[in-house]
Amino acid sequence: MTEKQFVITDEAGIHAxxxxxxxxxxxxFKSDITMEFNGKKVNLxxxxxxxxxxxxxxxxxxxxxxxxxxxxxxxxxTEVMKNEGLSN
Amino acid sequence: MTRTLSGIAASNGIALAKAFRLETPDxxxxxxxIDDADQEVLRFEAALAKASAELExxxxxxxxxxxxxxxxxxxxxxxxxxxxxxxxxxxEKIKSDTVNAEFALKETSDMFIAMFEAMDSDYMKERAADIxxxxxRVTAHLLGVTIQNPSLIEEEVIILAEDLTPSxxxxxxxxxxxxxxxxxxxxxxxxxxxxxxxxxxxxxxAKKVMETIENGTFIIVDGLKGVVIIDPDAAVIAEYEEKxxxxxxxxxxxxxxxxxxxxxxxxxxxxLGANIGTPKDATGAVDxxxxxxxxxxxxxxxxxxxxxxxxEEQVEAYSAVLKAMDGKPTVVRTLDIGGDKxxxxxxxxxxxxxFLGLRAIRLCLEMPDMFRTQLRALLRASVHxxxxxxxxxxxxxxxxxxxxxxxxxxxxxxxxxxIAVSDSIEIGIMVEIPSTAVMADTFAKEVDFFSIGTNDLIxxxxxxxxxxxxxxxxxxxxxxxxxxxxxMVIDASHKEGKWTGMCGEMAGDEIAIPILLxxxxxxxxxxxxxxxxAREQISKLSKAEMASHTERILALATAEEVETYVKxxx
Numbered sequence: 307m308t309e310k311q312f313v314i315t316d317e318a319g320i321h322a323x324x325x326x327x328x329x330x331x332x333x334x335f336k337s338d339i340t341m342e343f344n345g346k347k348v349n350l351x352x353x354x355x356x357x358x359x360x361x362x363x364x365x366x367x368x369x370x371x372x373x374x375x376x377x378x379x380x381x382x383x384t385e386v387m388k389n390e391g392l393s394n
Numbered sequence: 395m396t397r398t399l400s401g402i403a404a405s406n407g408i409a410l411a412k413a414f415r416l417e418t419p420d421x422x423x424x425x426x427x428i429d430d431a432d433q434e435v436l437r438f439e440a441a442l443a444k445a446s447a448e449l450e451x452x453x454x455x456x457x458x459x460x461x462x463x464x465x466x467x468x469x470x471x472x473x474x475x476x477x478x479x480x481x482x483x484x485x486e487k488i489k490s491d492t493v494n495a496e497f498a499l500k501e502t503s504d505m506f507i508a509m510f511e512a513m514d515s516d517y518m519k520e521r522a523a524d525i526x527x528x529x530x531r532v533t534a535h536l537l538g539v540t541i542q543n544p545s546l547i548e549e550e551v552i553i554l555a556e557d558l559t560p561s562x563x564x565x566x567x568x569x570x571x572x573x574x575x576x577x578x579x580x581x582x583x584x585x586x587x588x589x590x591x592x593x594x595x596x597x598x599x600a601k602k603v604m605e606t607i608e609n610g611t612f613i614i615v616d617g618l619k620g621v622v623i624i625d626p627d628a629a630v631i632a633e634y635e636e637k638x639x640x641x642x643x644x645x646x647x648x649x650x651x652x653x654x655x656x657x658x659x660x661x662x663x664x665x666l667g668a669n670i671g672t673p674k675d676a677t678g679a680v681d682x683x684x685x686x687x688x689x690x691x692x693x694x695x696x697x698x699x700x701x702x703x704x705x706e707e708q709v710e711a712y713s714a715v716l717k718a719m720d721g722k723p724t725v726v727r728t729l730d731i732g733g734d735k736x737x738x739x740x741x742x743x744x745x746x747x748x749f750l751g752l753r754a755i756r757l758c759l760e761m762p763d764m765f766r767t768q769l770r771a772l773l774r775a776s777v778h779x780x781x782x783x784x785x786x787x788x789x790x791x792x793x794x795x796x797x798x799x800x801x802x803x804x805x806x807x808x809x810x811x812x813i814a815v816s817d818s819i820e821i822g823i824m825v826e827i828p829s830t831a832v833m834a835d836t837f838a839k840e841v842d843f844f845s846i847g848t849n850d851l852i853x854x855x856x857x858x859x860x861x862x863x864x865x866x867x868x869x870x871x872x873x874x875x876x877x878x879x880x881x882m883v884i885d886a887s888h889k890e891g892k893w894t895g896m897c898g899e900m901a902g903d904e905i906a907i908p909i910l911l912x913x914x915x916x917x918x919x920x921x922x923x924x925x926x927x928a929r930e931q932i933s934k935l936s937k938a939e940m941a942s943h944t945e946r947i948l949a950l951a952t953a954e955e956v957e958t959y960v961k962x963x964x
Contacts, residue, residue, distance in 0.1 A: 318701045322521065326470045333476070352479035353470065354506055354525070360518055 307372040308380045312393040319362040324390035329353045331386050337373025339383075350383075396626050401600030402866075403620030404581055405589035406923070408638040409573035410631065413611045414551035415604065416558070419539040421530055426494040434488050438495035441535035446475050448531065448543075455545045455567070467524075474528045480506065496536045503529040547571065552615050554603050558585040568592050573615040575603050575622055580866055581899055589617075590921040591675065597622055599863060648926030652683040656929050658911065660936040665723070666929055667919035669897055673711050676718035679922045683929060686723040688845065688919020689784075689897035690715055692768070693731050701739050702764060708771030716779030723780050725845060725895070725919075727824065728797075729768055730754040730786040749859065754787035759796055769804045776816035784845055788823040788830055791837060798840075824897075826850035831879040834886035844887050845919070848898025852876055871900040872956040877909060878948055884914050895919055902928055905960050909947060912940030 314320060320328075332339055332351050339350040343365060348355030350369065361367055371379040387393040428434045449472050457465035474480065480502060487498040503525050510522040534541045544553065544566050553566065553574040566574075572594060579585055579598035589596035595617030607613060607624055614623040614634050618641070623630060656666045667688030668679035672695075679687060695703050695711055703711075716724055731737055732753025745751035758765035772783055785797045798821055808815050822843035825831050831851065834844065848871060853860045855875060858868035870876065880896075887894040895917030900906045902920030907928060910918065918928060943963060950956050 317704075321700050322470050322524075323466055323700075326466070326473050329473055330469070349479055352477045353473040354477050355479050357518070357521055358506075358509060358513075360513055360515060 307370055308376040309368060309370045310380050310384065311366055311368050312384075312387055313366050314361055314363055314393055316390075316392050317363050319360070319365070320356065320367075320392060322357070324386075324392050325353060325356045327390050328383065328386050328392070329356055331382055332379065335371070335373070335375050335379040335382070337371045337376045337379050339369065339371045339379055342368040342370070396630055397606070397624045399600050399602060399606065399622040399624070401575070401597040401603075401620050401622065402579075402581055402586075403617055404579075404586035404598040405594060405596040405617045406641070407573070407593070407595035407617045408614065408634055408641055409552055409595050409617075410612070410614045410626075410634060410638070411550045411552045411572045413554050413607050413609060413613050414542075414544075414547060415607070415609045416542055416544060416553055416555040417604070419534065419541065421533050421537065421539070423496040423500045423533060423537075424494075425497045428488075428492050428494055431489045431492055434495050435485055437536070438484065438488060438499070441495070441532050442475060442481070444535045445528070445531045446472060448546075449475065452543055452545055470524060471528050471531075474525060475532070496533055499529060499532060499536070544571070552613055554607055556604055558588075566592070568594065573597075573617065575600050575613075575615055577601055577603050578863065580860060580863070580869065587921070590923055591671070591678075593923045599866070645926075648930055651926050651929045651933075652681075654683075654929065654933075656685065656932055658932055658935055658937040660938050662937040664911070664915070664932060665895075665917040666925050666932075667723070667725070667895070667897075667917055668922040668925060669919050670715070670922070673714035673718070675922070676715045679925075680718065682922040682925045684722075684922060684925055686725070686917065686919070687715065687719055688725050688895050688901075688917055690724065690726045691730065692727060693729055693735055696729060696731060696737055697735070699739075702767070705767050705771045705774075708768060709774045712772055712775035712781075713778045716775055716781060719779055721780055723782060723917075725782045725784050725822070725897075726772060727784045727786050728755070728765070728772075729758055732757050749853070755785045755793055755797055756787065758785075759793065762800065765797075766800060766804055769801050770808065773801070773805055773808055773815045773819070774813060776819050777814050780818075781816060782820040782822060782843065784822050784824060784843075786824045786847070787826060787850075788837075789827045790829070791833070791840065794823055794837065794841065824850075825883050826854065828855050828879065831883050834883045835889070838886040838890040838892055841892065843893050843895065844883050845895040845897050845917075846880060846883055848876070848896060848900040851879070851898070852900075855879065870953040871903060871906055872909075872953040872960075874948055874950055874953070874956060877913075877956070880910070880915075881913050881944070881948065884916075888914065893917065904928075904931060905957055907931055908935055908940050908960055908964060909944075909956070911935055911937050912942075912944045912947075914941070 329351060340347050341350045343359045343361050346359060348359055369383055449468050453465050453468035456468060484498045484502045488495055506525050507522045511519050513519060531541055547570045550570055550572050552572055555576050557576050557578045574596050576585055576598045577600060586596060586598050595615050597615055597617060597620050600622055611625055614626055655663060657663050665685050667686035668684035669689040670676055670679055670687055671691045733749045788794050805815055820842035822841050824847045825844050826847035852869055852871060856868040858865040860869055884894045893916040896915055897919040901918040902924035947956055947959060950959060
């Protein structure tokens, strides 16, 4: 399993547009991918799951990927986070 | 058989095409037990696939015709449609409870809707609407009914609807939508204003359109007279084809006046400006011969999004307008929200009388941080053109002073940060509340200009809600009460060497123009599409002659008498 933490810097938190980009970029991965925030863990391939966390600006989320392509998945997430202005 | 309906002429022009009814089908879902769960799951998956293909098309069309930003909404809908946390439980439910797919979908999505609606943030509450939208689309496919989507129209049509919301209208493709007719609304409702911006004919408030006209019926919409003709015979069609051609020829004539100055027959120049809602509209204004922007409604920058626009986004929008106007006067109205205009991310308490409530400048002074961001952005953009800042809904001098003080404070802060700001920005107010019109002489000593907002001034003076059709007869621009007030404002400004403009619908009205010219109005601001027609009319009128009628007009007793009088002298 590969894990990585991100600090959300976007002033609106993880809102619909970047959340869509994030979730949309993951369908090609076979690994199970989760995001944990405030003690709650959701499927990162689920837009409703991600949105339901209501991640606000300044908070830290932990993303974990488990499967054959877990490292590529984390690399992809890191890039989307940066491109969407969610996290540095 | 040819029949006619009449309504309010909302946007000029004539169109002949098939009727397209825009309506919501019945999506009531019943719980049913099923025999073959696997078969039901397949039926559910087929509906998902259809909904998804439909959304892909809508997304592409929206991106091509409107913007990527609007299209992104449908991208989010597609993700919801393929969400494993939504689809998984529905499939499970069909199998475990042996219920129909419609019901399993409803139960599951209701749970998510309830979850989002229970969240603290308004933004999250709004997401419930996305789930509802997606659920509706899939349910429609399961039930075998059609949800219409105006962006999928592929032939020339005239849209019929109870009313059109801003989100409906954003999907209308001007290539195929030749006109529209609504049952409710007036000349100043959103659908009417939009029709004028798109320059397509419209009749609103026609009351029985949805009851009378079937899908596909051939109809004529006459936006000049406010008439709808259903199933016309060949002679009527020929007559209207000719009228349409005449109107098009007239429009071509007006186009020649595009680069001419606006001067009365006796040599007095006046300024014709355009009312705009987005930076994009500035180009349309210039193309229609605008000599100024008399009203830039900044609230559209705040609408249809998830959070307040940042200072940078605002600087960009205001600079774009100022640059497009290339040094011509540009009056920017600060945020006018509240009343009938709401922001999803701003949780304002529900009010019994929103038009008399916390709106426009009242709200801005209540939320100074939000207001300061806008003022700062305006000041930063000011170096790109001829900016004039205008506050809406000013009722007292204290409100004006408080708002102006915030401008001055932000200006000083920018100076301290060595950020350039123009030093010739005029600061004025909208006159739309009777108290301000009455006190215009006092205001004129402190403001740089007035702009009379007639839509609201009439509504507040006549105490008649302009959205309420039952009292629409009280929307009387020619009422001597309104005209006398307009005179007070213009006279007060001239006495102090200031100027007065008008940015309501009345400024582009052919009966009102001669009166306003006689009263000495300096600037007329209207829908861009009305400018050239007004320029032609003004070039044929003598200001001195119109002024000689003023006293008699203001002494008339009713709006009807005024209208008759003006028609006689014209």
